[in-house]
Amino acid sequence: MIAIDLATTAVRDANRQLQSAADGRFEMLNPRGAHALACGLSAPLDVHVAGHVGYYCGGMNQHAAISVAGNAGVGVGENMMSGRLHVRGDASQSAGATGHGGLLVIDGNASARCGIAMKGIDIVVGGSVGHNSAFMAQAGHLVVCGDAEDGLGDSIYEAVIFVAGAVGALGADCVEKEMTADHLARLTELLAAAGLGQDPARFRRYGSARQLYNFKVDNLSAY
């Protein structure tokens, strides 16, 4: 384990050290809410951040496994491509925004707009999510073990949402859908991967009703 003490190392230098490593285990000490920690990693590193982090932690991650022993600020795991990011506490708004791949696990709650514009990432939230989560979500899975506030899945494309608890008003064109055997199997895999001992039978599935403009073949004539 290689320790990087952020009390004495600038964020840019710390990130440069991680970005230039091919492998290895790292511990980032004294994060104190700093922004943009462990961003842009592209190798299968194992990075542990020992405390609360600021905005955009683990953004653009490829292949690395990052864990945060605390809360994360806005945009944790934004535009993740692959790898794993595990937040032990809560996450602020726009967690996993625009993520293309990989697994984002949040043990606590995530605030508004979790998974906004997600493009293939899998997000598993142990607690609840705030309003407008999975807004315009295009691909991937959002699993919520608690509740989801109003506007869930507004203008959603092909992403799949599973929620165990109560759901506020669904967003435009988002509807509850049948939980097929395939969906249940995928949900079971995701819960296992996240290490959350939740019963998949508690969950309901939500997705696109495909009634908005983009889904109407007649509108092709506009082009």
Next chain:
Amino acid sequence: MCGIVGLFLKNEALRTRLGSLFAPMLVEMSGRGPDSAGFAVFREDAGGRAKASVFDPDGAMDWPALIADLRTAIDGAADFQHLATHTLIEAACAPAELRQALDRLAPALRIMSTGGSLEIYKEIGAPADVVDRFAVAQMAGSHMIGHTRMATESAVTTEGAHPFNTGEDLCLVHNGSLSNHHALRRRLERDGGITFQTENDSEVAAGYFAHHLAAGATLGEALEAGLSDLDGFYTFAVGTRDGFAVLRDPIACKPAVLAECDDWVAMASEFRALANLPGVDNARVWEPKPGVVYHWTQA
């Protein structure tokens, strides 16, 4: 952008350290608001005397003469002391009487605050410089709120910096922008008798809450009413003589983090402003929900 911070001490033993705990919080938010900074401190009561924190934009005030006139006007004791660009006036009368007297005797003065314990100080410049000029680290008291400003809706001036005070011992800092502040301002001026010193949208919010509190609402009720009447983006931190409150707009456009332990409650736009508070590692740290009023009062 703008940054806001607040620190409310629950443990009285920490009161002598209020300023030294608060100053680094405000400076940490410099990146969110580099053009001006300000803070409100609730100190020990001035023995029943009223306090006014004032700013002389012309720098031409004859202070001894003003204080002599003030003593005559209120028929009681009055004193003053300078603190950087501001002057603190204490007088043996009610805060409202002090404000009226100052308005009449020195209309050019900007009254930043009036109350029994509240003092507001604010200036243009880098937050670290403002904190040094006003010797924040030496200040004692029960709670403080502060603001680092990146101006968007009105000019970068001393008066346009936060916090704003339009009611006794009430102050507010705001991160965001209100879209209906012109209409609200006209309504408050016409129906509420509230006067405003700047074109700033945040001052309108302070006036709005002051109006509701003056009409008998509790701080919680006033903030709840704001959820329906204030249109726009906001995270507010509000200080009263014995209370502290935080409110975010229902869409949660602007960030906020709260932390609480046995000794204190703190809020900031970002966690990094709280990261050096004593005991923060074991504090409960959470993001306040949108459209929910959080408030604390002294036990």
